[in-house]
Amino acid sequence: MSSSTTVQAETPADAPRYDFRAAEPRWQAAWNEASCFRVEDVPTDGRPKYYVLEMFPYPSGKIHMGHVRNYTLGDVVARYKRARGFSVLHPMGWDAFGLPAENAARERGVHPAKWTWDNIANMRTELQRMGLSIDWTREFATCDPSYYGQQQSLFIDMLRKGLVERREAYVNWDPVDNTVLANELVIDGRGWRSGALVEKKKLATWVFRITDEAPELLSALDEMDRWPERVRLMQANWIGRSEGARVRFPLVDGSGEIEVYTTRPDTLFGMSFLAVAAEHPIAAAVAAGNAEAAAFVADCQSKGTSEAVLETLEKKGFDTGLRVRNPFNGQDYPVWIANFVLMEYGTGAIFGCPAHDQRDLDFARKYDLNVLPVVLPPGEDAASFHVANKAHDGVGTLFNSGFLDGLAPDTARKAAIAKLEEQGIGRGVVNWRLRDWGVSRQRYWGCPIPVIHCDDCGVVTVPQADLPLRLPEDVTFDRPGNPLDHHPTWKHVNCPSCGKPALRETDTFDTFVDSSWYFARFCSPQADVPVNRAAVDHWLPVDQYIGGIEHAILHLLYSRYFTRAMGHTGHLSAKEPFAGLFTQGMVNHESYKGADGRWLYPEEIIRNADGTATHKDTGEVVTVGRIEAMSKSKRNTIDPAEIIGRYGADTARWFILSDNPPERDMEWTESGVLGAYRFTQRLFRLAETAPVGTMGALPAECAPAARNLRRATHRTIVSITDALENFAFNVAVARVYEFANALTDAERAGADLPGMAWARAEAFSVLVRLISPMMPHLAEEISARLSEGAAALIAQSGWPEADPALLVADSVKIAVQVMGKLRGTIEVAPGAEEGDVLAAALADPNVARALEGKRVVKRVYVPNRIVNFVIAG
RNA sequence: GCGAGUGUGGCGGAACGGUAGACGCAGUCGACUCAAAAUCGACCGACUUUGUCAUGUGGGUUCGAAUCCCUCCACUCGCACCA
Numbered sequence: 001m002s003s004s005t006t007v008q009a010e011t012p013a014d015a016p017r018y019d020f021r022a023a024e025p026r027w028q029a030a031w032n033e034a035s036c037f038r039v040e041d042v043p044t045d046g047r048p049k050y051y052v053l054e055m056f057p058y059p060s061g062k063i064h065m066g067h068v069r070n071y072t073l074g075d076v077v078a079r080y081k082r083a084r085g086f087s088v089l090h091p092m093g094w095d096a097f098g099l100p101a102e103n104a105a106r107e108r109g110v111h112p113a114k115w116t117w118d119n120i121a122n123m124r125t126e127l128q129r130m131g132l133s134i135d136w137t138r139e140f141a142t143c144d145p146s147y148y149g150q151q152q153s154l155f156i157d158m159l160r161k162g163l164v165e166r167r168e169a170y171v172n173w174d175p176v177d178n179t180v181l182a183n184e185l186v187i188d189g190r191g192w193r194s195g196a197l198v199e200k201k202k203l204a205t206w207v208f209r210i211t212d213e214a215p216e217l218l219s220a221l222d223e224m225d226r227w228p229e230r231v232r233l234m235q236a237n238w239i240g241r242s243e244g245a246r247v248r249f250p251l252v253d254g255s256g257e258i259e260v261y262t263t264r265p266d267t268l269f270g271m272s273f274l275a276v277a278a279e280h281p282i283a284a285a286v287a288a289g290n291a292e293a294a295a296f297v298a299d300c301q302s303k304g305t306s307e308a309v310l311e312t313l314e315k316k317g318f319d320t321g322l323r324v325r326n327p328f329n330g331q332d333y334p335v336w337i338a339n340f341v342l343m344e345y346g347t348g349a350i351f352g353c354p355a356h357d358q359r360d361l362d363f364a365r366k367y368d369l370n371v372l373p374v375v376l377p378p379g380e381d382a383a384s385f386h387v388a389n390k391a392h393d394g395v396g397t398l399f400n401s402g403f404l405d406g407l408a409p410d411t412a413r414k415a416a417i418a419k420l421e422e423q424g425i426g427r428g429v430v431n432w433r434l435r436d437w438g439v440s441r442q443r444y445w446g447c448p449i450p451v452i453h454c455d456d457c458g459v460v461t462v463p464q465a466d467l468p469l470r471l472p473e474d475v476t477f478d479r480p481g482n483p484l485d486h487h488p489t490w491k492h493v494n495c496p497s498c499g500k501p502a503l504r505e506t507d508t509f510d511t512f513v514d515s516s517w518y519f520a521r522f523c524s525p526q527a528d529v530p531v532n533r534a535a536v537d538h539w540l541p542v543d544q545y546i547g548g549i550e551h552a553i554l555h556l557l558y559s560r561y562f563t564r565a566m567g568h569t570g571h572l573s574a575k576e577p578f579a580g581l582f583t584q585g586m587v588n589h590e591s592y593k594g595a596d597g598r599w600l601y602p603e604e605i606i607r608n609a610d611g612t613a614t615h616k617d618t619g620e621v622v623t624v625g626r627i628e629a630m631s632k633s634k635r636n637t638i639d640p641a642e643i644i645g646r647y648g649a650d651t652a653r654w655f656i657l658s659d660n661p662p663e664r665d666m667e668w669t670e671s672g673v674l675g676a677y678r679f680t681q682r683l684f685r686l687a688e689t690a691p692v693g694t695m696g697a698l699p700a701e702c703a704p705a706a707r708n709l710r711r712a713t714h715r716t717i718v719s720i721t722d723a724l725e726n727f728a729f730n731v732a733v734a735r736v737y738e739f740a741n742a743l744t745d746a747e748r749a750g751a752d753l754p755g756m757a758w759a760r761a762e763a764f765s766v767l768v769r770l771i772s773p774m775m776p777h778l779a780e781e782i783s784a785r786l787s788e789g790a791a792a793l794i795a796q797s798g799w800p801e802a803d804p805a806l807l808v809a810d811s812v813k814i815a816v817q818v819m820g821k822l823r824g825t826i827e828v829a830p831g832a833e834e835g836d837v838l839a840a841a842l843a844d845p846n847v848a849r850a851l852e853g854k855r856v857v858k859r860v861y862v863p864n865r866i867v868n869f870v871i872a873g
Numbered sequence: 874g875c876g877a878g879u880g881u882g883g884c885g886g887a888a889c890g891g892u893a894g895a896c897g898c899a900g901u902c903g904a905c906u907c908a909a910a911a912u913c914g915a916c917c918g919a920c921u922u923u924g925u926c927a928u929g930u931g932g933g934u935u936c937g938a939a940u941c942c943c944u945c946c947a948c949u950c951g952c953a954c955c956a
Binding site for chain 1: 874875876877878879884885886887891892895896897898899911912923935936937938949950951952953954955956
């Protein structure tokens with residue numbers, strides 16, 4: 001960039017040699033015409049299958065750079081695998097239900113369906129301009145009745161199988177969005193979308209019993225070796241298996257008992273109190289007769305979970321006056337209501353052992369409760385050891401613990417559980433952090449839950465003949481709450497079972513349900529059942545799934561659950577939905593702020609040579625802010641449609657692949673895009689002088705430069721194949737640059753040297769295929785020109801194969817080290833005799849100098865790589 | 874607090890335990906041009922430059938370490954009062 005380059009560059013080079021504006025649509029039409037990317041639901045051609053899928057987009061209106069990155073990565077894989085002879089399923093669809101459509105309706109009066117379909121139409125055009133190798137005949141949107149109707153059918157199957165149930169439950173209620181939120185969508189006690197403090201509310205909801213699958217969902221992670229370790233770990237933590245015991249403590253007044261969950265039954269002798277959650281029935285009972293207790297409980301509940309996080313250290317409790325008896329030592333302990341005990345986890349009650357649990361210790365110190373250590377750390381003396389303000393949760397030996405004395409905690413845990421079970425007052429259990437998945441949403445723009453509530457018959461499913469149960473179109477958004485519920489007639493139906501007036505369910509599904517099986521539907525998108533069994537059994541699992549890390553837990557876990565559930569209902573036989581997962585990084589961009597602190601768009605900025613920036617129109621000094629994720633609020637977005645219009649799809653694809661490894665965050669830079677654009681033009685120019693027509697036989701005589709080019713060609717085949725196999729697309733890009741440099745060198749060496757025309761023709765024939773996954777349009781354009789239109793479409797051509805004979809060089813450079821330090825390099829024939837190589841190494845003047853007067857005690861020789869002399873002293 | 878990951882030139886990054894910095898971006902100089910853009914060529918880690926030092930820090934293993942092991946530091950991400 002010279003003195004000043006606007007970030008919004010002029011259209012480059014008035015008359016580019018390569019006219020991508022004409023070429024790209026032409027090749028897209030050619031692929032379409034030839035149905036290059038179509039596959040059958042149940043193929044019979046015998047080719048191995050490969051299912052590539054990128055996370056389908058939410059139709060927000062326009063594609064963003066994250067989409068460009070996601071779909072470029074997937075397209076490289078799809079095109080590469082196709083060239084390698086796989087039958088590739090590469091579909092696209094729309095995750096089309098959800099709140100933004102309703103917000104648009106409320107804010108702008110446009111119907112959610114119209115808003116959504118308009119967005120889809122626009123985004124489809126934008127995506128198609130990227131030149132993606134997608135089988136568009138499989139496209140669907142989750143708001144298509146033909147999709148959500150099958151989802152309703154699937155739900156009924158799951159309901160019948162007992163995988164779903166209706167449950168009265170406290171739910172997380174978002175008072176701004178007026179809807180229920182899954183635990184997963186409550187972030188720090190606030191709604192993930194609205195940011196409002198979440199309230200607790202009791203509602204009848206539909207729940208998928210995902211916890212039934214918790215053991216399977218956890219254990220299967222071990223075998224998912226083509227998933228990032230990070231994601232598997234996040235899922236394992238989320239599922240959260242813990243081993244412990246449930247123990248029942250009888251109330252001393254004989255009025256009942258309280259059951260606690262603990263992972264440390266070995267420390268039962270160190271108990272000093274029992275604590276229950278504010279929502280626990282005991283707390284409610286106490287509060288009923290005690291105003292002070294009631295106030296405490298109310299205080300805990302009003303603060304909700306958010307305060308608990310904000311005030312992590314502030315432990316509070318209320319002594320109920322009740323007492324329980326510890327079955328192990330027969331002593332009595334107080335029962336407290338404590339704000340740090342969670343009703344949702346375990347039994348909602350704990351026994352407190354302050355010496356060996358930090359939270360219990362904090363609590364005990366605050367309320368002056370007894371602290372009795374029962375695990376003696378190694379090297380400590382039983383008589384003098386005491387716990388001050390740091391609980392001991394490590395190893396040691398049990399003491400002060402009756403029959404457990406002398407045992408290690410691990411052993412003591414088992415012994416304690418055995419004793420509890422023997423006495424019939426407790427048992428060893430496995431506890432899970434994962435909660436069941438509540439899917440009821442009080443929303444219009446979602447899939448209607450296909451049930452009817454009848455006073456006499458209870459819950460009755462909508463008859464199959466009435467599916468799809470369509471959303472009514474005539475809804476209003478003039479007041480808060482669920483438009484389906486406000487609709488004058490929709491919910492009033494006759495019971496399908498007894499015929500009496502009944503009420504239709506007005507809740508719709510969480511949109512995560514829609515995205516939990518779409519990958520299966522893509523295998524047979526027109527089927528009049530949820531999935532065609534033969535199609536899903538052929539195509540699933542998805543061989544390569546690609547998307548953002550932000551879906552590492554929820555979407556992927558729900559999809560894994562659905563795959564199992566659909567196995568139980570007999571819809572498919574795959575165990576896991578996604579055999580391989582790749583999580584891409586974000587696309588970032590510089591952000592800019594004007595003097596008054598307002599965010600500025602990149603188009604408004606002029607970057608100066610000295611690194612400063614000024615406003616294009618006003619000339620004011622602009623602060624260049626952090627490089628961060630593109631977002632509308634920071635105004636640091638770059639519109640892919642505009643980039644593609646200005647530079648072409650191949651340039652956008654090339655840059656996004658070249659910048660850095662795809663799993664890392666990347667920075668979108670104008671100079672990088674320009675560099676990519678220049679390279680597309682350079683390749684095209686290089687090809688303009690290339691030999692045209694068919695190659696014929698390899699000439700008998702080849703000049704060294706021609707042989708070198710041929711070696712470069714075949715080495716490049718190997719290195720790019722390797723890079724693509726390993727998702728090292730930035731390395732593949734670098735190898736293409738090197739290859740282009742080799743072609744330039746060859747041309748310069750002399751285009752009329754013996755064998756050079758043939759070698760160059762071969763090189764270009766290989767080049768177009770090697771770049772085709774990344775720059776498909778340019779590959780076709782060059783190929784067509786060089787073959788004078790005679791060649792098949794590159795999109796339908798095979799992958800080049802390297803000739804092993806050409807992978808061996810004439811000579812190799814060997815590094816010569818003395819004591820591991822480089823002293824020179826020598827050039828020898830590949831596979832030269834060790835003795836000859838060592839002699840040549842010793843003959844190198846630098847090496848000789850370094851060895852002068854020294855005694856060589858060891859010679860290390862690695863063929864074709866290195867020689868290392870180890871000297872004495 | 875628990876867990877995981879990452880640290881390499883001005884920048885993005887390469888590198889089966891074997892010549893660190895491939896390739897690109899930015900930059901410098903030159904050619905072409907009236908001039909610019911584009912294009913082409915050369916240079917481009919640091920220094921006390923026949924060499925020395927360099928892959929966050931300090932150690933270790935090895936003939937040889939960016940790479941393997943340990944310490945520490947920094948940053949990033951995930952979970953987080955989960956009993």
